[in-house]
Amino acid sequence: MARTVSWFIAVVPVRWSVDRARAHERRTSSRDGRASAGSEAASIVHAMPSASRVHVPALVVSMHGARGRVVDACARAVSRGVHPGMALAHARACCGAAEEFQHDPARDARAFDRFAEWSLRWTPRVHAWRDDGGEASPRPFVLLDARGCLRVHGGAPRLADRIRHALAARGIEHALASDAVAGAAVVRATAIAGAMAAGSPADGAAIARAPIDDLPIEALRIPVEAVSGLREVGVRTVGQLRAIGRDAVVNRFGPEPMRCLDVATGAEPWPFAPVRAPDPVESEFRFASPCACMQAVEQAVHASLESLTVQLRQRRRGVRALEVRVEGAGLRRVCGTVHLGVAVDDAAHLWTVLRPRIERLHLGRHEDGQGIERILFRAARLGRMEVHEPGLHGADRSPSTPLPALDAEREVALLVDHLRARLGEHACRRP
Amino acid sequence: MNHAAWKNRMEAMAPAWNADAGQVPLGWAAADAALGGGLPRSGLHEWWGERVHVRAVVVHVAWQLLLDADRRGDRSSVAWIGGETWPQPEHLVRGTRAWLTWMFGGGGGIGDGSDARARACSPRGSPQWPPQWPDARMHERSIMVDVPAGDRGARLWAVEQAARCRGLCAVIADARGFDMPATRRLQLAARDVPVLAWAGSARRRSGASAAATRWSVEEDRGPRPVPWLRGMHALAERIPAEPAWLVRLERARGRAVDPSCMPVDRAVASWQWQGVSEPPAAVRRAAQRRSRRVAEAADLATRRAADATAAWPGAHAADAVGASVSPSLPARRAGRGRDRMTSRGERWAGHVRDGVDNGRAA
Numbered sequence: 001m002a003r004t005v006s007w008f009i010a011v012v013p014v015r016w017s018v019d020r021a022r023a024h025e026r027r028t029s030s031r032d033g034r035a036s037a038g039s040e041a042a043s044i045v046h047a048m049p050s051a052s053r054v055h056v057p058a059l060v061v062s063m064h065g066a067r068g069r070v071v072d073a074c075a076r077a078v079s080r081g082v083h084p085g086m087a088l089a090h091a092r093a094c095c096g097a098a099e100e101f102q103h104d105p106a107r108d109a110r111a112f113d114r115f116a117e118w119s120l121r122w123t124p125r126v127h128a129w130r131d132d133g134g135e136a137s138p139r140p141f142v143l144l145d146a147r148g149c150l151r152v153h154g155g156a157p158r159l160a161d162r163i164r165h166a167l168a169a170r171g172i173e174h175a176l177a178s179d180a181v182a183g184a185a186v187v188r189a190t191a192i193a194g195a196m197a198a199g200s201p202a203d204g205a206a207i208a209r210a211p212i213d214d215l216p217i218e219a220l221r222i223p224v225e226a227v228s229g230l231r232e233v234g235v236r237t238v239g240q241l242r243a244i245g246r247d248a249v250v251n252r253f254g255p256e257p258m259r260c261l262d263v264a265t266g267a268e269p270w271p272f273a274p275v276r277a278p279d280p281v282e283s284e285f286r287f288a289s290p291c292a293c294m295q296a297v298e299q300a301v302h303a304s305l306e307s308l309t310v311q312l313r314q315r316r317r318g319v320r321a322l323e324v325r326v327e328g329a330g331l332r333r334v335c336g337t338v339h340l341g342v343a344v345d346d347a348a349h350l351w352t353v354l355r356p357r358i359e360r361l362h363l364g365r366h367e368d369g370q371g372i373e374r375i376l377f378r379a380a381r382l383g384r385m386e387v388h389e390p391g392l393h394g395a396d397r398s399p400s401t402p403l404p405a406l407d408a409e410r411e412v413a414l415l416v417d418h419l420r421a422r423l424g425e426h427a428c429r430r431p
Numbered sequence: 432m433n434h435a436a437w438k439n440r441m442e443a444m445a446p447a448w449n450a451d452a453g454q455v456p457l458g459w460a461a462a463d464a465a466l467g468g469g470l471p472r473s474g475l476h477e478w479w480g481e482r483v484h485v486r487a488v489v490v491h492v493a494w495q496l497l498l499d500a501d502r503r504g505d506r507s508s509v510a511w512i513g514g515e516t517w518p519q520p521e522h523l524v525r526g527t528r529a530w531l532t533w534m535f536g537g538g539g540g541i542g543d544g545s546d547a548r549a550r551a552c553s554p555r556g557s558p559q560w561p562p563q564w565p566d567a568r569m570h571e572r573s574i575m576v577d578v579p580a581g582d583r584g585a586r587l588w589a590v591e592q593a594a595r596c597r598g599l600c601a602v603i604a605d606a607r608g609f610d611m612p613a614t615r616r617l618q619l620a621a622r623d624v625p626v627l628a629w630a631g632s633a634r635r636r637s638g639a640s641a642a643a644t645r646w647s648v649e650e651d652r653g654p655r656p657v658p659w660l661r662g663m664h665a666l667a668e669r670i671p672a673e674p675a676w677l678v679r680l681e682r683a684r685g686r687a688v689d690p691s692c693m694p695v696d697r698a699v700a701s702w703q704w705q706g707v708s709e710p711p712a713a714v715r716r717a718a719q720r721r722s723r724r725v726a727e728a729a730d731l732a733t734r735r736a737a738d739a740t741a742a743w744p745g746a747h748a749a750d751a752v753g754a755s756v757s758p759s760l761p762a763r764r765a766g767r768g769r770d771r772m773t774s775r776g777e778r779w780a781g782h783v784r785d786g787v788d789n790g791r792a793a
Contacts, residue, residue: 215780411598412508412574418592419576423585429575431523 002121005147006158008182008270010189011119011163012141013112014173014196017060017072020111021101023171025385056094059300061088062103071103075173078199112140115172116275122163123149126275127182139193140222145272169346177208182270183263184212187238212264213239220260226253240263263357283308290329290371292363300375301358307348310376312385318343321381322350326361330370334361338421341413343383347415353421386410433578452623455499457492459696462680465688466644472496474643475618475626477606479633481680482515484648485573488676489627489701490522493601494702496625497569500600508572510593513586523570526706529563531659563706564714580605590628594620607631615641651675651697659704660727664773675699 027305057077061068068088081094092098109130116128123144130140146159153159160178167174175196177188188207194216207215215238218227230253235241236375241261242251249258262268285300320343326334328405338353364370388407416428456469470476470492478485493509500507502644511517521527578586590604594617602621606628609617617626618641630640635645655672680694688694690754710718 408505408507408598411596415510415592415596415598416574419589423576423578423589427577429577431520431570431573431575 004062005150007054007146007150007178008180008185009122009144009146009156009163009176009178010141010182011144011167011183012139012186012189012193013115013195014139014175015072016112016140016172017103017108018058018101020108021060021104022058022074022099024107025099025101026171043282057082057098058101059088059091059095060101060103063088075196075199078395092226114151116142117278119144120275120277122146122153122159124274124277125272126270127270128275134378138190138218141186143186143270143272144223146178170260175204181264181266182272183260183266183268186221186270187212187215187219187264190221191215194218195295211239213237213242217241219259220257222257222260222262229253230257236353239368245412274375280378281308281311281317281319281382282376283311284377285375287371287373290364290366290369290373292371294359294363297361297363297372297375298358301354302347302351304375304377305350305354308379309345309347309350312379313380315382316343316363316385317379317382319350319379319381320344320383321379322378323376323378324354324357325374325376325378326372327374327376328364328370328372330368331362331364333373337380341355341416342410343385344414344417345385349417352416356422434636455495456721457495458701459678459694460699461694461696462678464681465686465694467686467699470495470625471643472600472625473498473623474621475614475628475641475759477614477628477640477642477645478648479630479646480648481650482629484650484676485629486516486518486668487522487674488648488678488698489516489603489629490518491698491702492627492683493603494525494569496601497572501568505600506572507598507600508574509569509601509603510574510576510596510599511603512576512589512593513580515580515607516574516603516607517575520570522702523567523573525566525569525702526704527565528565528659528703529565529706532704532706533563535660548611561708563704563708564710566707567711578605583608583613587616590626591620594624594626597623599624600739602626609640611639611641618642642682643684644680647679647681648698649677649679651677655699673699 022054044427057080058074058075059070059082060072062071063069070082070084070086070091072084073082073091077091077095077098082091086094088100112128112130116126119126119128119142123146125145125147127143127145128140129143131137144163146153148158150156150159153162156178160176165175165178167176173196175189175192177185177192179185179188183262191207192204193203195207216232216236217238217240220238220241230236230241235244238261239255242265246258259268263270283304285304287296287300291300293298308319320340322340324334324336324338336357338357340353344350361372363372452472454466454469454471456463463548478489480488497507497509576589578589580586586605587609590602590606593599593602593604602624606614606617606625607630609628609630614628617628620626628642633649655675657670657673659673660670676698680688680697682688683689709715
């Protein structure tokens with residue numbers, strides 16, 4: 001009997017506020033960006049909105065009246081001497097020209113929750129932790145319980161590589177560590193993140209190989225007061241903390257440091273609180289009796305799609321892949337997935353795409369008791385819907401008015417969906 | 432109602448093209464003049480001729496439409512509907528032979544905004560004669576739609592859907608066998624997007640059409656110049672002539688085209704030697720990386736020089752860290768071997784400079 005190997009992967013975003021603000025800025029600029037008239041290069045630059053900005057230092061700033069304070073800074077800014085907590089004027093003097101973003105803890109928290117949900121693609125058991133975003137609070141992290149999923153991903157190193165690449169592609173600077181003990185993975189990833197945040201990624205690589213006893217006590221995520229107290233008495237590493245008697249530490253610093261140590265060493269199980277997967281966006285229509293009338297089926301599809309799009313609009317998302325399931329009495333079950341070129345929350349477009357397929361459905365003979373009983377639509381993949389300014393790009397737009405790049409791409413994607421639905425999956429190609 | 436009033440009324444009901452959409456100059460003087468500024472950015476435009484010849488000319492028109500859309504800030508695409516209209520891969524990249532123009536000073540055609548004479552008198556690399564790079568925008572923004580050639584209804588439907596799409600700047604379609612109602616449908620659908628329809632070989636021309644313009648294309652068999660070569664160049668006589676085509680504007684609705692002297696232009700494959708002055712993104716990124724490395728190296732050299740001055744006030748900084756502190760080239764450490772750490776973790780160069788063992792070495 002195969003034994004289930006327990007394996008945990010901890011991911012700690014190093015500069016979450018900066019990465020989140022930059023991603024938001026990138027998305028906003030690509031949505032609003034328009035190539036200037038008369039410039040051939042403008043369209044080329046437009047294809048890479050962030051290319052010219054990657055090397056500009058970025059600061060996340062919290063303003064208190066007229067005084068600003070740096071909350072987070074990118075690696076480039078850190079290399080120039082900026083650190084969180086520094087006065088904005090001082091940081092400006094260190095960095096020169098820098099991108100400044102307003103600190104928005106609520107938005108950061110929401111984005112991190114979405115990140116935790118996104119992590120569910122690797123394993124169904126994900127634990128996420130984040131604090132209120134205070135200055136001294138430890139970095140948020142995501143812990144993936146990869147038990148049972150390693151075979152799917154081709155082993156632990158491959159899964160870690162996949163996560164690493166996916167995060168790098170999204171511009172998230174992160175520290176990743178994996179271990180058979182959940183607490184050890186978290187401690188190691190926290191230590192690596194600390195080294196990276198201090199601007200020494202080489203130390204991070206060394207930490208990944210170092211024994212856990214050599215890691216600093218801050219990596220245990222014990223309270224700040226306890227850390228400062230332990231440092232006062234010369235306890236700087238996990239090994240030194242372990243060497244002290246348990247009662248002495250508890251008497252002086254409370255139970256928290258030893259509890260964190262027990263969790264890190266595996267003596268105490270990790271308090272795993274799994275992230276709940278978001279409710280699926282789905283819509284179902286059940287007929288009272290088997291239905292073999294095409295008009296009724298079309299109406300049912302219309303109603304289901306309307307219900308689906310209402311849910312999508314509530315979430316401000318569009319569907320990128322739609323699972324369709326049609327079950328009937330005396331008929332073979334029909335299942336399939338329709339992939340769309342762009343996120344869509346428009347029932348009319350979904351109907352346009354589905355219509356050729358629905359028309360080809362075999363409905364059976366009503367006299368023989370055959371017919372459709374249930375139609376189910378489920379959004380297998382969601383995409384972000386871009387917000388449009390009403391009236392600017394609508395039907396009242398003049399033909400000579402240029403269409404924003406994102407809108408033009410969207411229009412083409414809708415056309416491709418439309419053509420593929422009727423002419424076949426391979427009818428449209430890119431050279 | 433007299434004929435003129437009737438014609439005006441019909442034009443008002445169904446204009447030949449959408450006047451709001453504007454026109455795009457094609458670079459063909461006679462045709463542009465006859466159309467009053469260029470090809471309309473809307474409506475159905477019918478092309479007759481052999482497939483290979485029409486395709487080569489239509490590629491030129493598609494490039495002009497795409498460049499015009501980019502100049503207006505419109506990042507729209509081009510749809511090629513029907514396998515017969517699909518271009519060759521080399522048609523989708525402009526300026527693959529731009530190095531010839533750069534080397535021999537020719538070109539000076541439409542759209543690049545340069546003066547051939549001024550360029551011929553100026554050295555290569557000067558602002559009048561900038562280097563040219565290939566331009567793959569058509570490759571990035573083309574959609575190939577495969578429709579069964581025998582299914583005329585599907586072809587018409589696909590062209591109509593594309594003509595209604597606002598994200599396209601041109602639709603190139605296989606319109607063989609489309610009758611009057613079909614062309615009427617397309618003419619009405621193409622309000623915002625020009626549809627360039629290959630209607631078939633000129634020998635089989637038949638039937639009426641509602642197209643806004645009608646063109647015929649045939650191969651030019653007369654003497655042809657080499658456009659990418661400077662006129663007086665010694666190689667001009669030895670190089671085979673470039674392919675060229677005669678493009679004839681036969682009809683333009685709303686415009687008087689005299690059948691006895693139709694506007695005829697000579698078209699050449701100018702997209703092959705007309706590149707862009709902006710380098711591709713990869714080249715630009717590499718240049719940025721290079722300049723950044725150079726700047727960082729210069730910064731590092733300056734800081735090392737400052738450190739060395741602070742460490743050995745009596746010594747010359749450049750002597751300590753290397754003589755090259757040029758801002759354009761990375762500093763090279765001339766005395767690298769002397770600045771190593773000893774096995775006991777001491778700086779060897781420090782002892783040499785100080786000349787005394789200040790107690791650090793055991």
